[in-house]
Amino acid sequence: MRTRRSNLALVGLPGVGKSSLGRRLATQLNVPLLDLDRSIIASTGVAKESVEGIFAREGEAGFRIRERSAVAALDEVTPPAGGAAAALGIGRIVALGGGTLVDPRNRWVISQCARILWLDAPDAVIAGRLRTARVVRPLMKRGNPEETLRTLRAERSRFYAIGARLESKKSPGTLAAPAIELLQNSPRGGGRHLLSAALPSGQWDLGVGIATESLLRVLRTRNARRVVLVSEPNAERAIGATIAAALKRAKISVTPLTLKSGESAKQLTVIDDAARTLAAAGIERGDLIVAVGGGALTDTAGLLAALYLRGIDWVAVPTTLAAQLDASLGGKTGVDLPEGKNLVGAFHQPIAVIADLDALRSLPTREIVAAMGEAVKIALLGEDRLFTLLEECATRIAAGDASLHEDGTYAEIVERAGWWKCTVVAGDEREAGLRMSLNLGHTLGHALEQAANYKGILHGEAVGYGLRAALTIGQELGVTPAARASRALALLDALGLGVAPRRESPGALVDATTRDKKVAGGKIRWVLATERAFEIRDDVPASLVLRAATQMLAGSGGKR
Template sequence: MHTIRLNLPQQAYDIAIAPGGIAKLGELMSHLHLGKQVLLVSNPTVFQHYGENVIASLENAGFDVNSYNLPDGEQYKTLASIEKLYNIALENHLERAATMVALGGGVIGDMTGFAAATWLRGINFVQVPTTLLSMVDAAIGGKTGVNHPQGKNLIGAFHQPKLVLIDPQVLQTLPEREFRAGMAEVIKYGVIRDAELFAMMEQCDRLDQFQYLSKNLLQEILVRSCQAKADVVSKDEKEAGLRAILNYGHTIGHAVESLTGYRIVNHGEAVAIGMVAAGQLAVNLGLWEQAAQDRQLALIQKTGLPTQLPTEIEINAIVDALQTDKKVKAGKVRFILPTKIGVVTITDQVPSEQIHQVLQQM
């Protein structure tokens, strides 16, 4: 088991990367001095694979477990779903020492975390991510929330988990499209912070399916990505400055997601599109070389992720949607733009005509 410690002023917690770790969840949680009540939140697909094993692990460690499955999909990441969790928490008399455990991808993690953050003004929360995307990104750092029809994650709270348990073996049952979506976030870490990770992935012939990654490369991807996220969050827990670099590719990506109703492209696909756009903006503004953009484009294509805008979206609609992004400050849209592989800059000085030009090219 490889453990990364995320140290924050108010709380520290472990990110445990452990093959077969789901069977050890109860044991790991028993050392955290939590109450005995647990509400396990998942979706039907993930629960069918791993729910009973998780419940057995928790019960063997002395926890009193109830479970609830929310529907699967970004379109269900709403306040209506959160209300269902509140109702279940009320029915099961969840007290302040209780813990909500999220077993699933980023959608389940975000919703469970938000419910935990707001039930009784905050109860314990544990993340057990089951997608590559949630393992390397969504489960770490305490961002929780739900979508508003006008934008992604506009309603939310920071609520750090007590533990993040990553079991790489669960990726064997992950659909190929969801695996590719996670690779978008891994590429993001390479561009913003880890040129060596980026180069490692360039050496791999195929990155579009779990089976093409060696155990060593998968371990490097998980450890390096989680370490990068932990390092950034430990320096800037609530996105006052540095943490904004984690939004590389997300500015335009979030607009693409919301404008397609969270049904046409998934989060990772949208981020891939957003990274292509951000890279081209950086080239046009003279911030990085076309050769670096070509490397990024080639790596994204190697993962089987999209590099073009969906035909259903109008460019003006994307530009308008950017104004509702939660990263807008004083009416200016902030972009994370690369200057070289492994280094990015934060700017709100991107002319709208440049945005239009890049989007038209895509």
């Protein structure tokens, strides 16, 4: 949905001077100023109230609830006729609190009605202002202000970075003219950016209608002149053709490469044929691969990028929910063998992952629901807000409620699951320890896919079955608390994951697990859920695995 975005939202760390700049901008542009903190204070109806007082009385959680209500009340404001405000399309200045954008739902609303300006300064400069401020902010009472600011910057930069950045050591009250100039020179794209994270492995952008502009920005920073656009028929219809046309308009040469849809693309013969196509086209190391499609497509295109000329850079533009919240992130690439799933692959990080939520609107409900298998996995590993969110909207997801695209629910699910994975990968890229946790539910899930010959079952559906088996094993071994398992099983039931009986042989599944990538020293390493984390066990009796597989294949009607 296209909006005017007539508000200018000022964001940045506490004490950077958003209110001071906001007052100057409001005066210079002749528009009203809304200080969100003051609005929240007024909502209490308490005389001489303060943010500190709300924190003391209601805690940070209470303050954030009030903050979300204040953001939800923001509306469009008509700019005054004539002058700079009219030219910029700005009808009001809104000074946000330092933590306002942390809430995904706040960002969802603000991205609809506001342009965003990130006011920034060195931490030492901000700390100096905080030491002399008349009002001491609650979050600044946590020891050394500079250390607190460094922590907040690490936690919040990915949210602030969705706006145009104005960084200066000067007094914020003197920055109105530079701010206006920055806004005049910043392109007003039609997309809504929700997150822009600079990760050790590359860039992760999340938003609505952002695919083309974000991709062009990445390619321009690399001075790219030629790309291989790897896609598959469904993705080409949804977004690929639009991207190809935009690249050509930008004078970037495009070599198209269309692969089969789904798991059929994940074969060594496909890699062989694709590499020969690249060679015939004269693709060089300075060129890039742009992968537009679902998880199977990005797995294959990423491996092609890892192997061709011993490695060329690539960008992932995932177009399915499963790919956006999981498969495209982390740099695992690979194809299947008859002996097992993803047995041939490489770790090869994309330089950017661009998740455009618009691409999800055409997905069938079954694909949306299947992707929730990966989301439930992340929730079980300890993402508590994601767990609650999935429980709150499971019936709507299963029913194919289209309003979940409009109210920010899918955006929040992608962000929370994706960020969890990014954090894990940043600490263990090559799966030496922590990253193994992301295989929860996948051992028997992959075995089920193989037994079904990768037909008639989606990856996330198989993970749903695999999670049920992992919960059975975890409970039997005393690793997974019964209450945790019951909660997860109830969620899987509500989503409709792993509920239908299957005809595959339990013995065949157990045999397939012996070729799992996590096997070490001849022993299968099982990832099992604990109360809010995971445990890896290599002492699971074969009889228990067989019993769990049998129960799993019986669906939700099997004995828990």
